[in-house]
Amino acid sequence: MPGQGTSEYIGIGLGSNLGDGKSIIQAAWQRLGELGLNLLALSSPYQTAPVSMTSAQDFINAAGLATTRLSAQDVLKMLLEVETEFGRRRTESGEGYQDRSLDLDILFYGNTVIASGNLVIPHPQLAQRLFVLAPLAEILPDWHHPLTGLGPFEMQQRLVGRILGGHAPQQRINKQHWQKEQGLTHSSGRPAQSDKE
Numbered sequence: 001m002p003g004q005g006t007s008e009y010i011g012i013g014l015g016s017n018l019g020d021g022k023s024i025i026q027a028a029w030q031r032l033g034e035l036g037l038n039l040l041a042l043s044s045p046y047q048t049a050p051v052s053m054t055s056a057q058d059f060i061n062a063a064g065l066a067t068t069r070l071s072a073q074d075v076l077k078m079l080l081e082v083e084t085e086f087g088r089r090r091t092e093s094g095e096g097y098q099d100r101s102l103d104l105d106i107l108f109y110g111n112t113v114i115a116s117g118n119l120v121i122p123h124p125q126l127a128q129r130l131f132v133l134a135p136l137a138e139i140l141p142d143w144h145h146p147l148t149g150l151g152p153f154e155m156q157q158r159l160v161g162r163i164l165g166g167h168a169p170q171q172r173i174n175k176q177h178w179q180k181e182q183g184l185t186h187s188s189g190r191p192a193q194s195d196k197e
Contacts, residue, residue, distance in 0.1 A: 006069065007038075007067045007068065007069050008067065008068060008069075008109055008110035008112070009040075009065065009066075009067055009108075009109075009110055010037070010065075010066050010067065010068050010072075010075060010106065010108065010109050010110070011063060011064070011065055011106070011107035011108045011109075011136060011140065011143070012032070012063065012064045012065075012066065012079070012104060012105065012106060012107060013061065013062075013063055013064075013103075013104070013105040013106075013107050013123065013132050013135075014028060014029065014061065014062045014063070014064060014102070014103070014104055015059050015060065015061045015062075015100070015102075015103040015105075015131070016059065016060050016100065016101055016102050016103065017050065017057040017058060017059040017060070017099050017100065018057065018087075018099050018100060018101040019087075019101055021045070021059065021060030022045050022060055022176070022178060022179055023179070024060075024086055024101060024102055025045065025060060025062050025102075026042075026178065027086070028082055028086055028102055028104065029042050029062075029064055031082050031085065031086075032064075032066070032078070032079075032082060032104075033066075035078055035082070036068070036070065036078075037066040037067070037068050037070075037075075037078075038066055038067040038068065039064065039066050040064075040065045040066055040067065041064065041065040041139040041140070042062055042063075042064045042065075042139070043062045043063045043064070043135030043136070043138045043139045044062070044135065044138060044175055044176060044177065044178070045060050045061070045062050045175075045176040045177070045178060046060070046061045046062065046131055046134055046135055046173050046174065046175055046176060047059070047060060047173070047174045047176050048060075048061050048130070048131040048171070048172065048173045048174075049170075049171065049172040049173075051129060051131065051169070051171055057099055059131065060176070061131040061132070061135065062135050063107065063132065063135035063136045063138070063139060063140075064139075065139050065140055072106060072109045072112065072114055072119060072121055073119060075106060075109070076106060076118070076119055079104035079105070079106065080104075082102070082104060083100075083102050083103070083104055086101050086102040087101040087102070105123055106119070106121055106123065107122060107123045107126055107132060107136065108121060108122045108123070108126075108143070108145075108146070109121050111146040112146070113146055113147060122145055122146065122147070126145070126155070127145070127148070127150070127155045127158075127159065128159065128168070129159075129171070130156065130159060130160075130171045130173045131171070131173055133152050133155050133156040133159065134156060134173060134175070136152040137151075137152035137153050137156055140152070141153060159171075
């Protein structure tokens with residue numbers, strides 16, 4: 001795994017269904033930049049129905065692309081700290097997914113594949129979630145999953161086919177717009193490929 005001296009592209013999923021989700025995600029993305037990630041692109045926000053959980057609150061989701069010299073474990077630690085800063089309170093009740101002010105996930109880390117107790121990369125549910133695939137396709141359409149070789153558009157089409165065929169649950173998703181840009185970098189300036197040596 002790359003260490004402190006090697007820069008890797010990293011995909012991050014951002015979500016919120018408590019409070020002003022758009023403002024929370026924008027502020028959290030900027031915070032990750034302050035903590036050392038080199039921010040490259042942030043997708044549009046997407047309003048999405050909760051998946052794999054019951055809630056009356058819709059989510060705002062987005063995907064971000066950055067580079068980092070930190071290890072994947074160190075990035076995970078950073079994401080958990082930022083979640084806490086923004087009011088996320090994780091419980092160990094075993095009740096499954098719950099409403100949250102901020103959810104940050106590592107979607108991919110270069111071409112690295114990791115399966116450890118607290119970290120699985122690429123994200124194991126990536127191909128099953130339109131709220132991840134749609135924003136990822138927006139900012140990095142040429143990325144390919146290191147295990148399946150599929151890009152985000154292809155994974156999205158396959159998932160929609162499964163949903164329409166009744167083989168996967170319905171997922172409601174609507175593309176939105178940021179209320180204010182705050183100097184964020186969006187889909188311009190992305191690399192043609194995310195794979196690194």
